[in-house]
Amino acid sequence: MSVPATSPERFDLVVIGSGPGGEKGAAQAAWFGKRVALVERAPEVGGASVHTGTLPSKTLRETALYLTGFRRRELYGMSLHLDRKKSLRQLVGRLRDVIDRQARQIRRNLDRHGIILYSGEASFPSPGVLRVASAEGPDRLLAADVFLIATGSSPVAPPGIDMRDPDVVDSDRILDLDRVPTSMTVVGGGVIGTEYACLFAALGTRITLVEGRERLLGGVDEELSTGVQLSLERMGAEILLGDAVVSVERVPRRSTNALRLKLKSGTRLQADKVLFSAGRRGNTQTLGLDRIGVSLTERGHIAVDDHFQTSVRNVYAVGDVVGFPGLASTSMEQGRVAMCHAFGIAYKTAMADVLPYGIYSIPEVATVGFSEQELQKKGLPYEVGRARFENSARGQITGDFEGFIKLLFDPATHKLLGAHVLGEHATELIHVPMLVMAAGGAIGVFLDAVFNFPTLSESFKYAAYDGLQRLAQRGASAPSVSAPRRREPTDPATRHWFLGVASTGPLQPERPVIVCQMDRWRRCRISTWSYDPSGSGLLPPEAERDGFVAAITVKAKDASALSDVFLRLGCGILGRGTREETDLVQTRPSQLWEGLKDQKRTARTRPEAVRRRRYEILRAEGLELPLGCEAIREDQLDAAAAAFAGYLWATRQAREEPPWVIPAED
Numbered sequence: 001m002s003v004p005a006t007s008p009e010r011f012d013l014v015v016i017g018s019g020p021g022g023e024k025g026a027a028q029a030a031w032f033g034k035r036v037a038l039v040e041r042a043p044e045v046g047g048a049s050v051h052t053g054t055l056p057s058k059t060l061r062e063t064a065l066y067l068t069g070f071r072r073r074e075l076y077g078m079s080l081h082l083d084r085k086k087s088l089r090q091l092v093g094r095l096r097d098v099i100d101r102q103a104r105q106i107r108r109n110l111d112r113h114g115i116i117l118y119s120g121e122a123s124f125p126s127p128g129v130l131r132v133a134s135a136e137g138p139d140r141l142l143a144a145d146v147f148l149i150a151t152g153s154s155p156v157a158p159p160g161i162d163m164r165d166p167d168v169v170d171s172d173r174i175l176d177l178d179r180v181p182t183s184m185t186v187v188g189g190g191v192i193g194t195e196y197a198c199l200f201a202a203l204g205t206r207i208t209l210v211e212g213r214e215r216l217l218g219g220v221d222e223e224l225s226t227g228v229q230l231s232l233e234r235m236g237a238e239i240l241l242g243d244a245v246v247s248v249e250r251v252p253r254r255s256t257n258a259l260r261l262k263l264k265s266g267t268r269l270q271a272d273k274v275l276f277s278a279g280r281r282g283n284t285q286t287l288g289l290d291r292i293g294v295s296l297t298e299r300g301h302i303a304v305d306d307h308f309q310t311s312v313r314n315v316y317a318v319g320d321v322v323g324f325p326g327l328a329s330t331s332m333e334q335g336r337v338a339m340c341h342a343f344g345i346a347y348k349t350a351m352a353d354v355l356p357y358g359i360y361s362i363p364e365v366a367t368v369g370f371s372e373q374e375l376q377k378k379g380l381p382y383e384v385g386r387a388r389f390e391n392s393a394r395g396q397i398t399g400d401f402e403g404f405i406k407l408l409f410d411p412a413t414h415k416l417l418g419a420h421v422l423g424e425h426a427t428e429l430i431h432v433p434m435l436v437m438a439a440g441g442a443i444g445v446f447l448d449a450v451f452n453f454p455t456l457s458e459s460f461k462y463a464a465y466d467g468l469q470r471l472a473q474r475g476a477s478a479p480s481v482s483a484p485r486r487r488e489p490t491d492p493a494t495r496h497w498f499l500g501v502a503s504t505g506p507l508q509p510e511r512p513v514i515v516c517q518m519d520r521w522r523r524c525r526i527s528t529w530s531y532d533p534s535g536s537g538l539l540p541p542e543a544e545r546d547g548f549v550a551a552i553t554v555k556a557k558d559a560s561a562l563s564d565v566f567l568r569l570g571c572g573i574l575g576r577g578t579r580e581e582t583d584l585v586q587t588r589p590s591q592l593w594e595g596l597k598d599q600k601r602t603a604r605t606r607p608e609a610v611r612r613r614r615y616e617i618l619r620a621e622g623l624e625l626p627l628g629c630e631a632i633r634e635d636q637l638d639a640a641a642a643a644f645a646g647y648l649w650a651t652r653q654a655r656e657e658p659p660w661v662i663p664a665e666d
């Protein structure tokens with residue numbers, strides 16, 4: 001440390017850190033006429049957001065989707081070849097350009113506001129004074145009425161792991177990888193770990209994701225985190241939950257897959273590269289906070305109140321250094337709110353109550369307000385409304401078959417309590433319900449609004465309708481209609497009901513047969529029908545009234561007996577008439593599950609694991625099952641899968657006759 005050349009230079013505000021929190025806080029105070037200095041120790045302004053976090057990861061994601069043709073693969077059967085030998089920085093050639101532009105923009109913003117930028121490491125030698133230590137010259141002292149600490153955070157080094165190995169990286173060093181890995185173990189299934197796992201999986205890297213908790217993206221509505229997990233698994237990733245990496249060793253003289261990992265469970269893995277993404281810690285260590293009396297929380301973040309004021313009256317802190325939520329989006333606003341409070345500016349008095357969260361997994365996740373699990377925990381009444389993008393024109397055009405919107409609202413007032421979106425553009429779409437929530441609005445707003453067509457946004461309207469329809473159906477008994485059966489041939493795609501019929505034992509009178517009745521919103525009701533060759537009591541009255549497609553999934557020798565029952569009821573069978581005359585398709589259980597992307601069952605697969613996995617597959621497909629994972633049986637899952645198979649066939653989302661749909665002659 002060199003001796004300061006001059007006495008302290010005086011400012012109204014001195015900001016430490018030029019990330020989103022520091023930049024916007026400085027600009028806010030300067031906008032209202034304050035004399036502001038900003039200190040940055042990195043060679044360039046922008047913080048983690050520009051140089052190591054937000055922009056690099058999002059640019060890399062965009063590159064991965066573009067270079068691999070990922071978004072269009074299923075639509076056009078097109079995938080592109082990737083040069084895996086390129087380093088990540090070469091691969092993301094655009095990144096340098098994006099970073100430079102952003103950094104220039106931030107510098108311009110500082111200049112425009114007359115903010116003086118000091119380059120060097122800031123620390124407090126004593127209250128009211130900041131020292132700036134720079135390799136380029138003597139230390140400087142800056143004095144101010146107000147200080148704003150926006151020093152961000154850094155990845156926490158995992159205990160006992162040698163992070164000096166170039167193939168073992170954290171999220172700050174991931175861009176230094178020398179090539180696109182053939183395999184990578186990602187440790188940590190939080191936001192950053194899941195985002196990187198998805199984008200490398202899209203690049204064709206074999207991903208193993210190890211997460212200590214029982215699900216990915218804890219805190220996000222479970223339906224969305226299950227959706228992301230399944231998407232990862234479909235991209236070939238293996239997800240190991242409830243486990244942790246305890247050691248990483250390098251096998252000498254191996255060039256690929258040279259890392260050996262040991263997990264807490266005893267499992268051993270090998271990998272080309274390892275990414276640790278298990279937590280970040282506030283950058284406070286070198287600031288000398290103890291010398292000025294600023295308190296930290298137990299987790300090492302700077303403790304602040306609602307105005308971002310620390311335990312020292314004229315010192316404020318914002319952004320990652322104060323902990324949750326640790327987002328560029330919130331850091332910026334925290335900076336502005338803090339500075340309005342510090343200088344008594346009657347402009348921004350508090351953070352907005354309603355904050356959006358966006359996760360750039362594949363597909364994207366975005367959420368605002370309460371999750372379903374939070375509402376359950378709080379014991380608050382709620383109703384759900386859903387809409388799937390595959391049922392919207394825009395979703396069909398773009399081939400978004402996974403995405404959906406989920407609205408949670410108060411059943412009495414219809415006030416919107418939470419909104420959750422899975423799918424491409426989720427992080428944009430979420431602003432629509434966010435603004436409704438911010439205005440304290442009810443779901444009726446969606447019903448009254450006119451949305452552009454075709455867009456994904458119009459799905460908010462249909463999610464609201466769905467919610468209101470469920471509300472109306474609550475407690476209402478099933479209509480006891482026994483109208484005559486539909487006789488006119490109709491396109492199966494227009495039918496209202498999809499029945500899945502499953503039987504495990506031999507068909508004998510009185511033997512239980514499971515029937516799953518699914519509507520077009522994929523809401524399922526499961527019942528047991530006592531086998532009766534006459535078919536009496538098999539068809540739900542509303543299915544008879546509105547039209548249905550039934551899919552039976554039984555062993556081959558029982559299939560014809562059950563088909564005969566449907567024939568007796570006047571139903572048409574696939575393969576014995578036109579498509580329009582078809583009410584019934586047959587499926588084979590194992591082929592059916594394979595069709596739904598279940599992994600092949602081997603002798604080693606535990607039945608419990610199979611049941612859980614199948615439950616999750618159906619949930620991720622958007623089926624609302626009346627029983628939870630613990631309670632539902634395998635035959636009930638078979639029936640639900642059959643109903644869904646019938647739906648896919650009827651709506652032509654599966655090929656005309658997929659292998660798991662068997663014509664009657666078979």
Ligand SMILES: Cc1cc2nc3c(=O)[nH]c(=O)nc-3n(C[C@H](O)[C@H](O)[C@H](O)COP(=O)(O)OP(=O)(O)OC[C@H]3O[C@@H](n4cnc5c(N)ncnc54)[C@H](O)[C@@H]3O)c2cc1C
Pocket residue numbers: 016017018019020021022039040041042045046047048049050052053054055057058120121122123150151152153171192283286287318319320321326327328329330331358360
């Ligand atoms: C991989 C990854 C992906 C992310 N994706 C997103 C996303 O999609 N959306 C989103 O909203 N957020 C995202 N984030 C989070 C976002 O980057 C951070 O929340 C945000 O950058 C925090 O801003 P900040 O101003 O608090 O600190 P930072 O951006 O970290 O900036 C802190 C600055 O302070 C400087 N500094 C530190 N100590 C000193 C000192 N003693 N003296 C001088 N200067 C100092 C640092 O050099 C740095 O420039 C992501 C983060 C990561 C790691």
